[in-house]
Amino acid sequence: MNLQFVKGTPIFTNINENLKQYNYLTENVETEVTIVGGGITGAILGYYFVKKGIKTLILEKGRIGYGSTSSTTSLLQYELDDNAMELIDVIPKENVETIYKLGLKALDEIENIISEYGNKCDFKRRDTLLYTSKKLEIEEMKKEYEFRKNIGLNVDFISENDKKFDFDIKAGVYGINGGAEFDPYKYTHHLLEISSKLGLKIYENTEAIKVNYDDDFVTIETNYGYKVKSKIIIVATGYNTKAFTGRDFGTKTTTYNIATKPLKEIVGWYKNVLIRDNCDPYNYLRTTKDNRIIIGGEDERFEPDIFDESMANKKYNILENRLKSMFKNIKDIEIEYKYCGAFASTKDNIGFLGKDSKNEKLWYGLGYGANGILFATLGGMFLSDLYLGKVHKELELFNPNRFDN
Template sequence: MDMNPDTTHDGLRGGYPPWRQRQRPAARPMLSGDMRCDVLIVGAGITGSFMAEHLSALGHRTCVLDRERPGLGSTAASTAMLLWEIDASLTELTQFYGFERAAGIYRHSLRAVAGLKKLVEACALPCGFHARTSVYLAKAGADPRELLAEHELRQRADLPGAYLDHRRLLSKFSVSREAALVSPGSAEVDPVLLSQALLARADTQGASVFAGEAVSYETAGRGVLVGLDNGHAIEAGKVVLATGYVMPDWLDMPLHTISSTWAIATPAQAPGTLWRDCALLWEAGEDYTYARTTTDNRIVIGGEDDASLTDQSARDDAMPAKTAVLLDRLAGLWPAALARADFQWSGAFGETRDGLPLIGPVPGRPNMFAAYGYGGNGITFSYMASRMIGRMMAGKNESWFQDLAVDRPMPTRS
């Protein structure tokens, strides 16, 4: 087998995130002939990595295919805040689907972060994982009663957390906003190290990672014949599409849209100048800012999402202006910060109209599964997708899986 040279990130992200300074993955071989496997995972980012680790642990002969070096595409652009709270608030999700369904989805998201934590600890994955509290801040100038109503709905759903008014928020976290919801159960991680650790574990379980691009998918007997860009093919019993926002032309998902986000990382902050508990900070509202710390005491802050700038060159052109806005927002959020950008980067990502992922069988394509549309819950939903699809392959479907179905109808507010 020939060894594939390093590839670029092909417009998946721009700039230089701090995670790239860590560990570079080994080169992957290219297929020099046709092959067979039980499961082919297309995409070796964080979703494909979770899939490879879990499905190989279940005993499937698993192959992973990616045109990029594992973990250095969209995964490297992640700010890796493992929130169980979803982009759509419980209030919004209740308006779409009713309280019982919405509350159930939130509880499954909470359990996903707990399951991910258990996996990291049980397998001693070296990935900078730290359990964190999340602080969901009222948008500047917003009516705090909206956040209080969200808190009361969460209490009804038996979700953890407390409501802090302006005075208590300022006292506990030194953040000046009208109100906040403070909740346990979230986490942070180095996304590149996590992806690499999962693939390394999958390798010990018999999984194989190859370089290459899937260019065709054909139903073949009880499986799928996947044609590669080098002329060879993989015959797989099942195929999982885990390619971020880059998906086949024939995959129709009306709920799915593409947007871009920008982020910066500061220099290491002076001892004693970071906020309490290094909590994950994020804002209510559609156009929100989010912030976390790193193991080397940097502050990572991101936001400024824009659905009109998905081309890499356009994102790169916008980088100076977006960086300036993020630095200004950091100064307003945490005046004690050394507000300078040591790293600045951007990335495109998939999201959905209702803030929920698209996970499950591909309509009209037997033996094919998809995992897309993660928005701000990328790593949380990646873990969730691996467990859901693992159960689907075993014929153990659960009723709530339909809430995240690839072909679920367009949501309407009640």
């Protein structure tokens, strides 16, 4: 388990039984591509690589889906951590447009996978709401709405007079079909089940402890001494990349979540849309198939070696009070799960997908930022093509070397 990166009792590994266990590596093996990390990102990458006929294996040092994947709220939406108007100070406006639209493309892609193989992960397409309860931020919301509308996104403006939600809204941007939710643990296991039929090899409890690069191949040494030889490795280890690179990717925070017991009825929440407020750090909410609410936020600086339990309890209490004050008409709110985990954001809100500038055999699949799962999906699509020699120009936005001096 990724003890220092996830704390508490994450909802998704606790409401689901252990779906499947894979054997650990017991021999030396050769393959074309080694993915290190058996979270949702590794599973997504593995799926695309084997689907395109590339011999691939995954090494997971603990259990599949027990890292950040166990605790992600899994709000899948095209919007980023910051609003467009803030982002255009950092990246060109057309890149913000491209990244919003790529988010929608990734959503459609997940929906297509689910239509092809069945919905085993409680996937549901949702509308989204970004809102403020501060008068001072009404103009900012209007600008975000105008930006999205002008680039052709399907959005409505929500004003103070709109009574779709029980909580106080001064202004909001309503994204029609702009998001989705699912159970990330089930999705990870379903993708692995599909992919193993397509030839993906998966090894649990197998840690990559050392990597040696030769002219034509890479050798990974694993914890029990067995070796994996491949043409490239893809680091999909979430927020823990130290064993593979000295690069410091993103700014790490800890984000906190609580999840309720199943509720009799969720009232005052129009169409169970995905909700995010405009605070800094922001709060985010979703519902689940079994009628729970998950609320998250209250981010703090991440300290890898220290877990401050009293701070975590304060954060969980703040989230519980916020939830109860937002939805006063839901009377049976009781919290069942409390957990927190590392999260990383980047200057331009975009993750890292692609090759290391100094090492052609070292690739990254790091879905950093608020929509890591959608970025991982784009990573699967684009990196598998890149391996086969097809370059997508959009991949440049995710260039792991873009902040190098």
